[in-house]
Structure formats: C-alpha cells, structure tokens
Amino acid sequence: MGCTFRPHFGYCRRISTKVNVLITVSDDIYDVYGTLDELELFTNAVERWDINAMDGLPNYMKICFLALHNSVNEMAFDILKEQELHIIRYFKKRWADLCRAYLLEAKWYYSGGDVPKSIQCYMNETGASEEDAREFIRCLISATWKKMIGEQSMTSPFSKTFIEIEFNLGRMAQCIYQYGDGHGVRNHETKDHLLSLFVQLIPP
Template identity: 65%
Template structure:
C-alpha cells in the first residue's frame, strides 16, 4: 500500500546527506495527519463491528473486520475517502459473514429461506428464519438501509432499490452455488463464470462505492445497468485472481 511505501521512503530520505529538512518535515506532517484520519476510521469500524456482535452470535463466520479495513486502505488511502473506507469495511464484513453462512453453516433449506428473506427485504421475514439467521439478516438489512439513509440525507438521492438489488443478486449467486454443491452438480466453465462474477462481490462493492463517492443522479444509477460489462469484466478479473490464490493446481 502506498502509505506504507511513503513511510519507508521517509526513513530512507532522512538518512541522505543532501536531504532537505523542510521537505522531510512536510512529509512527516502529512504522513501523521493522514494516519490520524485512518486511525479514526479504524475506531469507527471497530465500534461498528462490536455493535453487531457477529463474533458472538455468528461464531461460524470469519472475524475479518480488520482485514476488510486494510483492503479499503489499499483501494483508497486518501484522507478525503474516509466515508468510503468506513462503508467498504462494513460491506466486506457483511459479505464475509453471509458467504460463510452459505458455504459452511446453513442447510440448503435454511439458505433458501434466507435468500427469500433478502429478496423480500422486509423485517416480517424474520419469523421464518432460524435464530442465528435473524441476526445476520437484520444486521444486513439495518446496515444497508442506514447507508441508503445517509446518501439520501447528504446527497438527496434515494438509492435503496439499487443497493438492495446488489445484495439480492449476491445471495442468489450464493444459493446457486449451494445448490450445485448439495446436488453434486459440476457446472461448465461458462456456467461458473456467469455466476462467479457476481458471487465475488465485485458488482455489489462497485455500485455501493459509486453511489457513496460521487454525486449521482437516478439516471446515473440506471446507466450502470446499461453498461454492466464494465463491472462484469473487472469482477471476472477479481474472481479469477481470487481463484488462483486458493488453487491447489
């Protein structure tokens, strides 16, 4: 990450005989200023994570909020991207928890119910879910609605339908993979990629970030669906890179 490189370069530059002390001081001040912003973002993410109590209520899910925060740092370290880092950390945590729900814990019947609940996007759906799924669903529901509220409050645009759709699409891709697994079906490469570019979470993250870091109009959000190949291609790259990282071949 570029900020770690900056810290390394500062140490090297400081040892140079012909170094400029004013430039060095400015570099240190800049590094410390940006680091303090990152630390505030980290505190926010930590408080949010503890408030969900996912680590207690969803003991099967990976505790990776810190890793998710570092991912956001790699994507956008700039001080003005504080809201992006906070939002993207939440998204990463929610994706991780739901991914583990589908991959390692829920039965196929329970996962079908969870997928239906996400499609309905209504707290009334809680009654049909097992207790452990209620925490996961309501945590997702409340967090995404809060993101949509903040965008409506601060930018005057209602994007809840677009954010909700990305989570519905993600859960549909997860349930398809779960059905393949439980029935022993081996998809073709084309079938796999048609689903995997969504299940990697790329479209979900990109659409959330686009809404939060620009000043979009509804027409802009609708245009994303017309130019979905941009998102699809970048998501396929992410999926294949991720698969290579876990491949045993």
C-alpha cells in the same frame, strides 16, 4: 478494499469494510452453515427486505439478516441525506441478486456438483490442459489490466477518485488471489505480502 488511504475518505473505507464483511459472512452462510431449506428462507427474506420474514430463520441467520438490513438502510439514508439520491431499491436489488446466485451455487453443491472455477470452466469447454487454462486466464487478466489502463486516459463521467478506487479494488483482488484463494484458504504468499505491506517496517 479498493479504497484510497487519504484521510478525508474515511467514510468510504468504513462503508467498504462493512460491505466486504457482509459479503464474506453471507458467503459463509451459503457455503458452510445453512441447510437448503434455511437458505431458501434467508434468500426470501432478503428479496422481500422485510424483517418479519426472518421469523423462521435460525438465530445466526437472523443476526446476519438484521445486520445486512440495518447496514444497507443506514448507507442509503446517509446518501439520501448528503447527496439527495434515493438508492435503496438498487441496494436491495443487488443484495437479492447476490443471494439468489449464492443459493443456486448451494443447490448445485448439495446435488453432488462442485462450484466450477474459471480454470475448470475453460478446461471443460475447450478440452485444454490445466497448464494451458491457467495461461489463458493469466492472458485474460493481463488484457483486462491493459483495457483499464487505456480507458484511464479517456473522458469519463466518473471522478478521478472513483476511478482510483476501482483500480485499487482490482489490485487488491489480484494480490489476494494471485497464489490461489488467499481469502478463504490461508497461504504463506498472501500472508507474507500483507505483513510486508501493513506490519513490517520498511528498512531505512
């Protein structure tokens, strides 16, 4: 989740978990369960941020929208109360943009297309082989890590804790997707890594 495991960052871990669950459920609604008409209504409800807009939704979408609406409002309330920052409009805009992007992908899929991945995009744009495209993406990832490590030593307006969390987020993403889609498609490599990290005992 990109979080630090220090005890006093429990709230951060809880919020990150909620956000990741909401993103995963929303992604499944757009990729698997919703029809285009339903997805249009769901996206409209999120953009309006109005619980009255969910009346025409099927029950599973109502549950998702209400969970999203309540969770985001609760997070914004906590931040306003504790830090005196009014950020609900930014949260709403982010979720609306995310749902709009999901809807565009769903429309492309329903029209007979396939949602292109980075390797496929590079192959289509350059005519490269799959092997060369994979190597190019690996080089991009490596260059991004070098840039992040270099910027770690620069003066930053962000706290060290925030930077640490961002690094952990990158590590988590690479761990999950290093051998393919370790989140949506189960594979032994990702499962074995997670078991060794969180379940199996470290030998003495």
